[in-house]
Amino acid sequence: MHPAFSVISFTTLLGAAQGLIVTLGILRLLGYEINHLAGNLAIGAALLVISLGASFVHLGHPERAWRAALMWRTSWLSREVIVLPIFIGLTVLWAFIESTGVSQAQPPGVLSGLVISILMVSLGLWICTAMIYACIRFIQEWSHPITLINYTLLGLASGLTLTCLLFVIKPQDPTLIRSVGYWAIGLTLLSGLTRWISVQRNAKLSPRSTLQSAIGIRNPTIVQKSMGMSAGAFNTREFFHQRSVFFVSNVKRIMLIFGFILPVALLATGLYWESPVLIALGFPIQYLGMLSERWLFFAQARHPQNLYYQTVS
Amino acid sequence: MTQTKQLALVIDLNVCVGCHACVTSCKQWNTSGSAGPLTDQNPYGADPTGTFFNRVQTYEVDTFPLTQTIHFPKSCLHCEDPPCVPVCPTGASYKRKEDGIVLVDYDKCIGCKYCAWACPYGARELDEERQVMTKCTLCVDRIYSTSLPEAERKPACVMACPTNARLFGDIKDAQSEVSKAILERGGYALMPEHETRPANHYLPRAITEIIEAAKRDLA
Numbered sequence: 001m002h003p004a005f006s007v008i009s010f011t012t013l014l015g016a017a018q019g020l021i022v023t024l025g026i027l028r029l030l031g032y033e034i035n036h037l038a039g040n041l042a043i044g045a046a047l048l049v050i051s052l053g054a055s056f057v058h059l060g061h062p063e064r065a066w067r068a069a070l071m072w073r074t075s076w077l078s079r080e081v082i083v084l085p086i087f088i089g090l091t092v093l094w095a096f097i098e099s100t101g102v103s104q105a106q107p108p109g110v111l112s113g114l115v116i117s118i119l120m121v122s123l124g125l126w127i128c129t130a131m132i133y134a135c136i137r138f139i140q141e142w143s144h145p146i147t148l149i150n151y152t153l154l155g156l157a158s159g160l161t162l163t164c165l166l167f168v169i170k171p172q173d174p175t176l177i178r179s180v181g182y183w184a185i186g187l188t189l190l191s192g193l194t195r196w197i198s199v200q201r202n203a204k205l206s207p208r209s210t211l212q213s214a215i216g217i218r219n220p221t222i223v224q225k226s227m228g229m230s231a232g233a234f235n236t237r238e239f240f241h242q243r244s245v246f247f248v249s250n251v252k253r254i255m256l257i258f259g260f261i262l263p264v265a266l267l268a269t270g271l272y273w274e275s276p277v278l279i280a281l282g283f284p285i286q287y288l289g290m291l292s293e294r295w296l297f298f299a300q301a302r303h304p305q306n307l308y309y310q311t312v313s
Numbered sequence: 314m315t316q317t318k319q320l321a322l323v324i325d326l327n328v329c330v331g332c333h334a335c336v337t338s339c340k341q342w343n344t345s346g347s348a349g350p351l352t353d354q355n356p357y358g359a360d361p362t363g364t365f366f367n368r369v370q371t372y373e374v375d376t377f378p379l380t381q382t383i384h385f386p387k388s389c390l391h392c393e394d395p396p397c398v399p400v401c402p403t404g405a406s407y408k409r410k411e412d413g414i415v416l417v418d419y420d421k422c423i424g425c426k427y428c429a430w431a432c433p434y435g436a437r438e439l440d441e442e443r444q445v446m447t448k449c450t451l452c453v454d455r456i457y458s459t460s461l462p463e464a465e466r467k468p469a470c471v472m473a474c475p476t477n478a479r480l481f482g483d484i485k486d487a488q489s490e491v492s493k494a495i496l497e498r499g500g501y502a503l504m505p506e507h508e509t510r511p512a513n514h515y516l517p518r519a520i521t522e523i524i525e526a527a528k529r530d531l532a
Binding site (some may be wrong): 001058059060061062064065067068069070071074075076077078081132135136137138139208209211213214215216217218219221222223224225226227228229230231232233234235238239303304305306308309 | 333336359360361362363364365368369370371372373374375376382383385387396398399400401402403404405421422423424425426427429430431432433434435437438439441443444445501502503504505506507515517518521525
């Protein structure tokens with residue numbers, strides 16, 4: 001598939017913002033005192049709105065986007081379109097309540113209910129986003145529960161490193177930074193492991209469709225001589241990444257180094273030497289890794305229609 | 314959804330000569346009809362591109378001296394279980410109950426391209442200028458047109474084919490020309506492994522079958 005920058009930035013920003021809000025929600029439920037909680041929640045909500053804006057860039061007719069909420073009975077995309085604004089709304093409501101200065105020591109029952117529902121909606125949003133891809137049964141690279149696991153864990157990991165960044169910008173209790181930092185390291189390692197499993201799985205997949213099943217001729221030797229056009233078409237632009245094997249393997253290396261190895265090293269050394277700069281660097285570095293991870297997610301998906309478009313002539 | 318009527322094309326690979334008359338007649342009719350315009354970008358430049366509902370591809374099968382050239386027309390297969398329809402978030406993509414034609418409502422399409430991702434055959438093309446998803450309509454604005462003589466109420470591609478390689482009719486009607494062709498001549502569907510139940514069928518080349526049988530006998 002052709003990785004569209006709008007979709008890459010939308011899904012990565014959305015995941016990180018969800019991870020941030022979920023982290024703040026869990027800390028709140030556990031009774032931690034968080035400085036500037038309303039401000040950090042507002043940053044999370046702003047990231048959600050920016051990601052929503054990025055998703056609009058992907059549309060040919062963004063002025064009709066409201067229609068995308070109609071087919072929730074059958075379409076995971078439609079479900080995502082409904083759940084995302086609910087998530088934004090609940091987060092803004094929570095930020096507003098926190099800005100009025102309620103006690104943080106013991107969250108009152110109603111606020112706990114709100115935070116728990118935000119956590120549930122976020123989980124639902126991760127499922128919707130991942131199922132958009134995982135439900136396409138003939139794209140074998142996507143059609144697997146590992147897609148759901150990766151979207152959730154990568155979102156949590158990047159959200160935790162983002163929380164670390166925000167916690168060193170606006171001073172927090174050092175023990176709070178330390179425990180969030182440990183969780184960020186743990187989730188980054190775990191998501192790196194599950195993402196690597198999916199990379200290995202993709203490499204071993206044998207395609208269910210072949211040129212033989214695509215044109216229905218049972219002969220082992222079939223060569224396409226013409227795909228029916230002298231230049232390109234939507235089919236050659238949308239479903240091919242048109243990059244070299246070298247480029248793709250470099251993206252994979254960037255994903256591994258920037259997405260997982262460097263953030264873990266930065267957070268670990270930053271926590272050890274108590275260096276806010278090193279801790280703060282974790283998120284921007286990891287975000288570059290997440291962009292390359294998402295690029296790879298699309299580029300590695302081999303669409304069966306590509307069987308029909310192998311020779312330009 | 315089980316259709317009681319399912320209109321479809323049956324394409325005879327024995328006689329298709331790869332002339333692209335179906336491609337150009339489709340473009341001509343549909344760019345001026347209710348599905349149009351089918352826009353082109355840079356049509357006279359070095360890298361022309363544009364929207365087409367139908368393409369004819371060419372494949373070379375087997376090795377010399379048994380090599381065969383196969384011309385292979387491909388358009389939307391109007392699947393009986395179309396994976397492009399349930400994924401559409403707006404309901405712009407739909408399958409008609411009355412005749413099984415899969416259509417796009419261009420006024421509802423937001424151009425998210427998700428339906429194209431969900432079609433294993435690559436049958437859908439986003440029109441770059443209109444930014445809506447387009448596809449074969451089986452010339453829905455021809456086949457029911459009362460202003461055309463009855464003999465011309467067929468898809469433009471079927472009318473244009475000089476070798477009669479394209480048959481059109483209801484595959485749920487056992488007496489129809491298409492049902493008989495599928496039954497008697499071993500009509501098959503593309504990529505049956507995805508269980509989309511394409512309505513369009515292809516008639517296998519007799520010469521290919523003969524060569525394969527001869528090879529089996531020799532082996």
